[in-house]
Amino acid sequence: MPLTSQPTSERRSRAMVIDQAWRGLGPGLDSLSGPGGAPLTRSVKLIVLPLVVRPSLRPEFAADFLDAPHAARLEALIQEAGACLAATAQWFALLKKTRRALGIVAGNPQDLYFQLCFELATEHGEPSAGAEDVARAAVQGVGHAAGGRTVQALKEHLTDAARRRQLDAELATAWQRRRTAPSGGAGAAARAADAVLDAWGTPGSTGGSRSFAGMVEEGYGSLLGRSLWARASGVWGRDDLPAHLHLTERGVPPRPEVGRGASTATLPPPLDRTLFERLFTVLQSSVRREGLPAVPELVRREVGRSCAPLGLGDESLRVAVVLGGRLAVGLDPLGSGPSAPGPTAAHRAVNSAWRREASVLRARRMTVSALPDPDGGVLDALARDLRTPWIAYMRRLWVRLHGRDVRDASLDDLAAVWTLLDGVARSVMMDHRARVRAALRTLAAGPAPASAGESRSA
Structure with missing residues (x-):
């Protein structure tokens, strides 16, 4: 639970x-x-x-x-x-x-x-x-x-000039055929999510299950994705939030390109990524690759997926973006932001857990008492992240959904949806905790040594 x-x-x-x-x-x-x-x-x-x-x-x-x-x-x-x-x-x-x-x-x-x-x-x-x-x-x-399902194999596959021209033409055709939708449907989709989120943590919730199934049947995830192509606004009940929740840095998601390389340190937002970047994240992070299609089939499927609403092919996963967005815009770990929309049971549970975190309590004292950070340094960056947690939440959620989509792993029941949304919340919380600790070390002992982790690129 x-x-x-x-x-x-x-x-x-x-x-x-x-x-x-x-x-x-x-x-x-x-x-x-x-x-x-x-x-x-x-x-x-x-x-x-x-x-x-x-x-x-x-x-x-x-x-x-x-x-x-x-x-x-x-x-x-x-x-x-x-x-x-x-x-x-x-x-x-x-x-x-x-x-x-x-x-x-x-x-x-x-x-x-x-x-x-x-x-x-x-x-x-x-x-x-x-x-x-x-x-x-x-x-x-x-x-x-890995059975040839590697980043190097992807790079070699996309090196062929004739193949790149063919893929670019296929992307152009798929993008041309997409359909847009007015923003009103996306707003209704976001509001419908509240019934699912308000059943959060209730074992065997028939109401929540029916609401989730209804959202999938009505294509609410597709409605949101298509409305983004039409410059939707007012989707989440707050005028200060873009409808795409920074899944793209453009006004509308751009047409995907084929791409030639990628790096974990410089990946753009999910809906701005090339075919190479989208598949790079899947191949680079996958321990068990035997369940993935071979690289040529991966690329072929990704062409259609990248031009689909929200960059996802499965409707249950698109609906999860709507649910995650509705949850994300109500996240407030510092207890200082706007309260709308909600709160649903999900908002109360996640925000309560975050606010109990000792690291968040420290961050609140640090950022509230010390802002503005005159040097635009660690406190300023930490405050921005904690005041806009929905950005990190949505990007991490999309990556997990994309990974499921590549493996044809739809969300078949409400328990799976809750587990996914909760797991992303926990993951973002852990990252915040690590950043607070790093900030405290930096303030106490000067700049911290460079991380031993590797930034992957191809």
Whole structure:
């Protein structure tokens, strides 16, 4: 059930328990940790939770807040895994070195190798004699499992001049055939979302389920997408918000281009991306690629998808954009913005969870008391993000929906919708938490060292 875990005086945040236990393991985890010594988000998501904590087998560790005995047991589990985690870090460093030697640039190394390195550490312990051969076989095995579904294969496919001309012509034709719609329908779609969001967290909600099914049947997601092509306004009940919620930086979404390259550091908003950029994000972040179509089929399908309403082909996923937008425009982690629209049960649950965050409380004190930041520095940037959380929310939501669309994974029921919307809220919350901590470190000790994370490009 979304965002229902509540802290009490006897409980501790699971994330904090993991952080403290990780730091207590001492040196040797640098390749799995951030500049301040905390575990990387992917270290927690890909290694600690699924492979060490294993909440699916130990449901007592599934909650956001743990009572004292469970917190102590969680700390013990991580301490017991300390040697294996240190070996995992060594294997990861070796696999990255091997990857560079082989000239491999496709995919995010953390996504591709973290869990594999934990397996190698479990089987072999620390890298020793013959480890280079094991690492080479492991890296090549990952590449083979991708079945040619790599960023490099995409680049090679789109290098052919004749193929690029054909794709450009197909994009032009698909764009020419699109239909626009007046903004009134988009406003009605946004208002219809309230019934779904107000049933938030209610098991077996028949009213919410009927509302969601009705939105899909009526094509409310398509209505929103087509209205954006007609310069819709007033969709979300607030005059200060663009109808596209910064999914594009243009007045209307532009016609997609084929594109030649991409970088995670400079990706434009979702509806402004080229075919290459749209598929780059899918191939670069996918650990399991065997379920994806081959690159030529991926590209062929993406032509139609990129010219469809909201850049998505499945109507249930387009409706999720409407629901996410209605939720996003009511997000107010600082408790200082306009209250409309809502609040629905979803707004109350998500905003309440955010405002309980110690990092958000710190950010509120920092930004409210210190603004305007005369140097336009860390406080100013943090304040902008916290006062407009809907921007980060919508971009992250769209990327997840696009990933589902590429895999033909529609949203079949209300529980799946809530899980998705809640997961995006949690993800944005975690990013805000990390930025607040980074801001506090910067203010206390000067500029923080450069991140150890890799910016991927192709």
